[in-house]
Amino acid sequence: MRFAPSPTGPFHIGGARSALFNWLFARRYGGTFIVRIEDTDMERSTRESEENILAALRWLGMDWDEGVEVGGPHGPYRQTERLDIYREYVEQLLQKGCAYRCYCTEEELAAARDALLKKGEMPRYLGRCRSLSPEERVRLEAAGRKPVIRFRVPENRVINVNDLVRGDVSFECNGIGDFIILKSDGIPTYNFAVVVDDHLMSVSHVIRAEEHLPNTPRQILLYDALGWSPPEFAHVSLILGKDRSKMSKRHGATAVEQYQAKGYLPEALDNFLALLGWSPGGEEEILTMEALKQQFSLERVAKSPAVFDLDKLNWLNGHYIRQAPLGEITDLAIPYLEKAGYISTPLSEQKYAWVKMVVDAVREYLTCLSEITDHVAFFFADVVEAEEKEAKEVLAGEQVPAVLAALREKVAGGGEWTQADAKSVLKGAGKETGAKGKQVFMPVRVALTGSTHGPDLSQVMVILGKDKICSRLDRALKMIAGK
């Protein structure tokens, strides 16, 4: 198995899914997972994107047995470092007469294409340079034309692809046209480089996006010409945006790093991506990488394209945030809290323990980690203000001063306390004033947090600590009296 991304930009979510399917397949059946970099597009390829991709793969928990950075018996694993290898096979094809030099200029090609388009035919190269005499070649080269090498596509043949997810698909060679295998700068094109590399690297299965399906017959032709047998192909349908067109920036975040930055957990993204196009045999949809590794199979990959459903990703992520060990979530949440100015690292041991309690109190609200900053302000603020109308109304209740005062008295003094203590103090204050339920909880909640919504009140009280509780109670009392 291999995953062969081209490093031409931020790592796309669709690429991540292709990688995942390849990785899962390799792990499920004990295969080798190779990461090869297809950087033959000199204009757009950068080292930076390559690193971005590798970092994303690692973050998502996909390790590779062979490939860039780890090496292996089939190296090098960057196509631009394999140029000599390709040249050798180009030479072979040239010798066999399966390929030839073409001197057409871009203008000439464009004109030919337009003409075909006008006639309603599939635009393709018609083989103008197929049989140039040596003299003509010399003349063209003398005129400064740099040739490309084209593959001679046989006529009147039908290529059958037995696709592992799509079944039998066939293409007519006549619709293909001689395609370029070596660009004028000596760099191979994608179609040629994949074939050479996949063969030399003993790739047995190629799992990739559906957009590559039309390339497959060309590649099969190349395998044929080189005397090699092609691997199995499996073309997975595309990931679509809300409007059902190929997922792109218009549809929101498409880069893996964007999800990472927002605070999505890799296990959630993996789980989600796996479910996009593949379905488990059973009804459980929450699956760890371990479970996916055991269950994944190409037979259960769907043929139809899938719309990226952010709601479902959010649900999965929320689930993983809630069930992960608190320490882990705390560590992941700290950068967001720091960035918002709530804390500064390094944290003392005490402060860390306290932050952990805060995280514990609010993590059930989160859909992604970055949202934590929307829920914690009152824990860090010096004073809180009841701003919502609803909150103000709560404080206006006639039993409120008595309740708050009673509570204030009970809280005073002593040091550490637990949630159970807080609960009993709350109950005591209620009993003393004859107020109960909402009548005691809500005003206290508003006085302490400024809002009518929030985490469990006793939990809030433990986290705030007695000092803050007292000062907030005092302030609330003063406000009410002042009115």
Add this chain to the structure above:
RNA sequence: GGCCCUAUCGUCUAGUGGUGAGGACAUCACCCUCUCAAGGUGGAGACAUGGGUUCGAAUCCCGUUAGGGCUACCA
């Protein structure tokens, strides 16, 4: 335009000739509860369309329609 792929609830999907068409997210209601969440229970919600084949079609075949991909000296 040409070539190719696809078509089950709003979304992701199960289904491979006989099912009350199942599940998940989202949605609605109820329960739990100091609130909001979370959690639990329940409801609503789909086989694009027209022809065949068959005793019987979501399932097989053909057309239509709709969506998508490709059509580069990009991958």
